[in-house]
Amino acid sequence: MTTSMHGGNIAIVGASETERVGVLPDVSMIHLHTDAARRALADAGIDIREVDGVATAGPNVIELADQLGIRPRWVDGTMIGGCSFMALVRHASAAIAAGAANVVLITHGESGRSRVGVPGYAPAPTSIAGQFEHPYGALAPYSSFTTPVLAFMKERGFTREDLAEVVVAQRQWAIPNERAQRRAQIDVEGVLNAPPIAYPFTRDMCCVVTDGGGALVVTSAERARDLPSAGRAVYVLGSGEGTGSVIVSQMDDLDSFGPFRNGSREAFETAGVAHADIDHLMFYDAFAHLPLYMLEDTGFVGKGESAAFIKEGHTRPGGKLPMNTQGGGLSYTHSGMYGMFAIQEAVRQLRGEAVVQVPDVRLSFVQGVGFMFGAGGSLILSNQPA
DSSP: OOOOSSTTOEEEEEEEEOSOOBOOTTSOHHHHHHHHHHHHHHHHTOOGGGOOEEEESSSOHHHHHHHHTOOOSEEEOOOBTBTHHHHHHHHHHHHHHHTSOSEEEEEEEEETTTOTTOOOOOOOTTSHHHHHTGGGTOOSHHHHTHHHHHHHHHHHTOOHHHHHHHHHHHHHHHTTOTTOSOOSOOOHHHHHTSOEEETTEEGGGBOOOOEEEEEEEEEEHHHHTTSTTGGGOEEEEEEEEEEOOSSGGGOSOTTSOHHHHHHHHHHHHHHTOOGGGOOEEEEOOSBTTHHHHHHHHTTSSOTTOHHHHHHTTTTSTTSSSOBSTTOHHHHTOOSSOOHHHHHHHHHHHHHTOOSSOOTTOOEEEEEEEETTTTEEEEEEEESSOO
16 A cells, blocks of 8 residues: 655645746856746745755755755755656655655756756766667667667557657647747648658657756645635645666666656555546656657556547647647757656646646646656646645
């Protein structure tokens, strides 16, 4: 029997992205963090002096806290790639439930495109990837992901057209969204005819590369009731996380990812809800195949049913299970680690504040992935307390 780390008595009371997302050569990485942090605190109506917990992925959490003038009693610098922020919400919730912190600030900021204030990156030849993948050309996500995605497609009889359908479906959400980076109407043929990147991917099957960030303020449901933002609180009902192999080529199963299956199962068990209760999905979509994996591995459709589910329009505006409703990493923004942006959109939808608002959203499921297929993090969020 899986038990909750936080009992569902935790609320996200502040949520904000940076003022701008896109190409921001005038803003450094650390200032993306601080901009988002201050905006999220203002959204919550909480004074920064109340913050006693700080969590982030990327920069040193000590540096971030110092930049903000915070001297926290609880910190978390968990770094498991793009799903770090799902894990940090889970960890912050557990810390608050245990009394280790009262108000936790979780921040994200990346100058993923402009590279302002970002340390240089040199892959270590002594690492596992440096020894066993890099010599064969698997140096970037688009080249590393080709192995599992081709296995996934072969096992199910999927085609490149099925990948293109994911892009087309999500673009429908981005077109009305002025903050989205790709807003042009596109069809399957257009996706397939875009410049090739690494087979089977074309450019539009790969995420945009941007600068930006976001932040969350997390506290107890009891404290949330006393805040100006009380009527906009979003509650953490369930969560899960897990890791896999450090390199993609050594996944336990190339056409299914254990942390998606296990983390989502724990999230549903701890939330006490069923798949049929979910009104809205946010799936981390750095590449077009990921929503297909996630639909199946998290149990929303059966094996081999994900492509038809998307092609039939169920995830588009007006569909029965709206997904990636701001355009996702494929069209909205992707600074390198996308997880924070997925959570932000889930919060907006649950508050009724999204650009393209889904009617009557009560429960949102958020699934992240990190380091290609290295880690996963799952959240179930609600606008109703447990």
